[in-house]
Amino acid sequence: MTAPGTRYILICSGKGGVGKTTLTANLGIALARQGVRTAVLDADFGLRNLDLLLGLENRIVFTAQEVLAGSCRLEQALVKHKQEPNLALLPAGNPRMLEWLKPEDMQRIAAMLGEQFDIVLIDCPAGIEDGFKNAVAAAQEAIVITTPEVSAVRDADRVIGLLNSHGVQPIQLVLNRVRPKMMANQEMLSVSDVTDILALPLLGLVMEDEQVIVSTNRGEPLTLNGTKSPAALAYNNIARRLRGEEVPLLDPTKAGRGLRAKLGRLMTTKIF
Amino acid sequence: MTLRDFIDKLLGRQPASANVARERLQLVLAHDRSDLNPELLEQMRREILEVVSRYVEIDLDEGDVSLETEDRVTALVANLPIKRARPLAEPGTAADADPASASSAPAGDGAIATA
Numbered sequence: 018m019t020a021p022g023t024r025y026i027l028i029c030s031g032k033g034g035v036g037k038t039t040l041t042a043n044l045g046i047a048l049a050r051q052g053v054r055t056a057v058l059d060a061d062f063g064l065r066n067l068d069l070l071l072g073l074e075n076r077i078v079f080t081a082q083e084v085l086a087g088s089c090r091l092e093q094a095l096v097k098h099k100q101e102p103n104l105a106l107l108p109a110g111n112p113r114m115l116e117w118l119k120p121e122d123m124q125r126i127a128a129m130l131g132e133q134f135d136i137v138l139i140d141c142p143a144g145i146e147d148g149f150k151n152a153v154a155a156a157q158e159a160i161v162i163t164t165p166e167v168s169a170v171r172d173a174d175r176v177i178g179l180l181n182s183h184g185v186q187p188i189q190l191v192l193n194r195v196r197p198k199m200m201a202n203q204e205m206l207s208v209s210d211v212t213d214i215l216a217l218p219l220l221g222l223v224m225e226d227e228q229v230i231v232s233t234n235r236g237e238p239l240t241l242n243g244t245k246s247p248a249a250l251a252y253n254n255i256a257r258r259l260r261g262e263e264v265p266l267l268d269p270t271k272a273g274r275g276l277r278a279k280l281g282r283l284m285t286t287k288i289f
Numbered sequence: 290m291t292l293r294d295f296i297d298k299l300l301g302r303q304p305a306s307a308n309v310a311r312e313r314l315q316l317v318l319a320h321d322r323s324d325l326n327p328e329l330l331e332q333m334r335r336e337i338l339e340v341v342s343r344y345v346e347i348d349l350d351e352g353d354v355s356l357e358t359e360d361r362v363t364a365l366v367a368n369l370p371i372k373r374a375r376p377l378a379e380p381g382t383a384a385d386a387d388p389a390s391a392s393s394a395p396a397g398d399g400a401i402a403t404a
Contacts, residue, residue: 167310167317174318203293203305210311214318284293 023131026138026259027156027185031172033143035164036193039229039238040252041140042070047240047256048136049103056095056134060123060152061142062110071098072236073106081126082110082118091129100241105134109151120154127155136259145179153183160220160259162191165206173215189220191255196225197269201281208268219266221255223248319356322363330356337367346372 028041038061045057058081059067068074079094091107098104107130110118130137139156142148153159159180163173173190180188192211199205212219226248232239239249240256254264270281297304320326325333334354341347348370357366 167314170314171317171321174321178322200307203291203307206307206310206314210307214311214314284296285291288290288292288295 023134024136025127025131025155025157026136027141027152027159027180028138028162029141029149029152029159029176029180030143030162030169031145031176032163032169035169036162036223037143038066038070038140039233040160040162040191040193040223040255041067041138043238043240043249043252044256044259045071045104045106045138046098046101046238047253048138048259049098049101050240051256051260053103053260054133054135055104056130056137057104057106058126058130058137058139058155059106059108060139060155061148062108062118063112063142063148065108065112067140068096068106068108069236070233070238071104071106073098074236077106077108080108080110081122084129085122085125091133118151120151123151123155145175149176149179153180153185156185159185159188160191161188161215161217162193163211163215164194165192165196165200165208165211167206170206170211170214177215177217188217190215190217191221191223192219193223194225195222195269198281201270201285203285207270207285220258221251222266222269223251223255224269319363323356323365325356330354338369341367341369343375345374348372 028037028044030037041057045055048055057067057071059065061067062080062082068077073096076096079089081094083089084091084094095105095107098106107126109123109126127137127139137155139152141152161173161177161180163169177188190212192208195208196205200207208219208222224247226246228239228244228246229248232241232244238252239246240252243249257264270285293305294308296302320330337354338347338349338352342349352367352369354365354367354369357364
């Protein structure tokens with residue numbers, strides 16, 4: 018089904034609004050900047066947004082549907098990023114042709130992308146229905162993204178179960194919107210709470226960061242212009258770990274040096 | 290227990306919400322993963338107790354059947370304190386099931402022999 022040597026990575030969460038598309042966009046740019054030929058496939062064709070986060074919304078002419086139908090070549094449908102030519106976007110389809118795509122179609126598109134790219138990131142739609150089944154058909158490995166909230170973790174657990182039954186391997190975890198202060202005060206699920214419950218290796222932690230909103234406003238992912246914001250650093254580190262580099266993970270509650278952080282650590286120490 | 294939990298308890302405050310979140314999640318995930326709703330679990334619990342009490346006399350008030358989850362593996366855990374073994378037509382089977390209760394149960398006790 019897929020070209021040898023190319024990695025097909027599904028980015029999914031189950032719950033909507035936890036940061037799948039933002040991660041796909043930032044990770045795509047970060048990988049491209051590190052010299053990896055990267056394609057981002059927007060599998061969410063009902064409500065597609067990856068084009069918007071990448072600032073490519075005005076440049077889409079064709080989609081994977083036209084490629085599969087033979088009415089255009091893959092090159093015509095791929096939207097190359099101007100500043101980062103290693104990155105190309107392919108929307109799976111448009112909302113008007115909802116019933117059109119099937120899991121086999123996604124596999125065919127994935128195989129075609131494999132001829133030109135080292136990594137294909139597949140932005141999965143929220144939910145666990147047909148859109149998910151389409152997206153997972155094209156994937157070999159997965160990144161599950163969640164936030165330290167009960168609803169997001171519960172949905173992530175559901176998705177992990179489905180990924181396991183589809184034989185997707187490895188599955189790694191990204192914990193998004195971490196608030197170190199709340200974690201230190203034990204008013205937010207800790208990193209180990211989430212990794213213990215979901216039993217997945219942690220690929221990265223992304224702190225809550227206002228710059229993410231600023232960057233989506235502009236259609237310029239944080240990883241594009243080398244900003245030093247905490248989220249940008251996190252996304253770059255995720256890209257490096259994904260490529261096999263050893264980059265240490267920071268424990269957000271141990272990062273602070275102030276009195277508050279020290280007190281927080283004291284309060285979470287197990288006494289018996 | 291952490292220092293924070295201890296102070297909360299001392300002052301009679303609500304525990305930190307992260308603990309509540311963790312406990313609620315663990316419970317709901319145990320059910321999600323086993324695809325058992327609480328009603329079905331309750332029915333299964335009753336049936337298990339029924340079967341077990343055919344062989345041994347169990348303490349129904351102390352008995353507990355629940356789902357526990359660790360590392361994505363969900364286990365059905367039954368904790369059924371045995372008062373005594375019921376005398377059976379084949380005494381070997383019941384006595385082997387729980388040596389502790391077998392020793393406390395006098396042999397041939399009672400007249401409720403299963404036909």
